[in-house]
Amino acid sequence: MPASQQHDHNHCITTAMDTARSLCEERGLRMTPVRRRVLELVWxxxxxxxxxxxxxxLTEEGFNSAPPxxxxxxxxxxxxxxxxxxxxLNAFVGCDHPGHEHDTGFFICKECGNATELPASEIKKLHETLLKKFGFSIESSNHELTGLCQNCKATS
Amino acid sequence: MPASQQHDHNHCITTAMDTARSLCEERGLRMTPVRRRVLELVWxxxxxxxxxxxxxxLTEEGFNSAPPxxxxxxxxxxxxxxxxxxxxLNAFVGCDHPGHEHDTGFFICKECGNATELPASEIKKLHETLLKKFGFSIESSNHELTGLCQNCKATS
DNA sequence: CGTAAAATTGCAACATTATAACCTAAGGAC
DNA sequence: GTCCTTAGGTTATAATGTTGCAATTTTACG
Incomplete structure (x- = not known):
């Protein structure tokens, strides 16, 4: 679901929360109230x-919270x-497709501010090229692009 | 000059300083002592x-310096x-090939810490693909990859 | 030259982002 | 229940970055 398009955002949220919950179950981790609420807020x-x-x-909502x-x-x-x-941006955003390790790549629209995750396949392709041509063995990568998303281009 | 390889680093520095000086001349800007020294330190x-x-x-060297x-x-x-x-990394590094606008992409070796700039051509190719496939008009981008450089791979 | 405007730097205070250290409370295993 | 582990509360502080204003230097130009 590209962030730039009209969509049922409740669906994004419930999917994200469900996925997080089942990941916790799988790994024997706890989805506590603070963690759940932070994830909802991010989403x-x-x-x-x-x-x-x-x-x-969080503070507004009565959580006794401090930075930690x-x-x-x-x-x-x-x-x-x-x-x-x-x-x-020193900021955090929900992940579209968690559950498997992947590098992060985001397109951030400077008009609407939405961050859309880049397809892992494109990132992978870039890594392969860089390994082949320059001998870089890439363990992790972080790509942050800015510009205009399709939606904002259309309406501007 | 890939940062990962043995090289005459004095050459890197003098080239960088020369380029900076001539860019300033071209654009009517001033290469002041503080600016020059900061550039040297970055390099x-x-x-x-x-x-x-x-x-x-800077402070050690007697510049009256504060964060600004x-x-x-x-x-x-x-x-x-x-x-x-x-x-x-909240950090700064010298540019290999200044003088024309370009997006930044770095490979950072987690062994030696060196940051090597990625070839603009690869970045450009990625952008073209993303535009074609997803309609993102990219104005600027920042790519930060970590892993092992060729040199450190060889000697480890 | 001499003066006014612009650019640069000095300086103090402050804003934002993130972490450390230590303690208390809650949850699960036995 | 008791012990142990994990999570959260609390205070303080570190690390990074910015604002605003005064003082100085440089430049432009008559």
Missing amino acids: QNHKPTGAYDLLAQ TVYRALDFLLELGVVHRISS | QNHKPTGAYDLLAQ TVYRALDFLLELGVVHRISS
Whole structure:
């Protein structure tokens, strides 16, 4: 589901929460209230959210939260693979297709702010080329692109 | 000059400084002492350097420096295109081939720490594919890969 | 030259993002 | 229940980056 398009966002959220829950079960990990709520907040939309924004929302909702609370929850969710960090924005965004290790690549629309995950296949292809041509053995990669998404191009 | 290989690093430095100077002349900009020194420090090696590390070195050398001093110099050098920022490391590294706009892509070796710039052609190819397949009009991009460089693979 | 405008730097304070250390509480195993 | 592990609360602090303003230097130009 490209973030740039109209869609039933409730579906995004319930899918993400379901996936996270079953990943936890598989691995014997706990989806606690704070972790669940942080994941829901990250999934409020497809825009990357800062840790302190999340913290403010938690506090409003009555969670007794301080920075470590949020960062610990985010670390857990990153580790679980259901959230990614976008380092050029110091912000976090939900993962479209968790459940298997994959490199992160995002297209961030500077108009609507949505971050859409790039297909792993394209990233993989790039890695193969770089290995073949330059001998780089890539263990992980992070790609952050900005520009206009198809939707915003059409309506501008 | 791939950063991973043995090389005459003085040559890297003098080339970088010369290029920066002529870019300034072309554009009517000033290569002041602080800016020059920051660029030299960034080019001490091929490892990304943090702003506060640069600041510490400047201070040691008797520059009356505070954070804004370094960040302003870095902004200038980034704008000039002779330095790049690696956001996953909050660090800065010299640019191999300044003088024309280009997207940044780095391979960072987790053994030796060197950051080698990826060939613009590969980045461009990726962008074209993403535009064709997904309609993303990419204005800028930042690619940060980690792994083992050819050199470190050989000697480990 | 001399002066005004612009660019650069010095400086102090502050903002934002992230982590450390230590303790308490909750949940599961036996 | 008791022990052990994990999670969260709390305080403080580290690391990175920015704002605003004054002082200085450089440049432009009459």
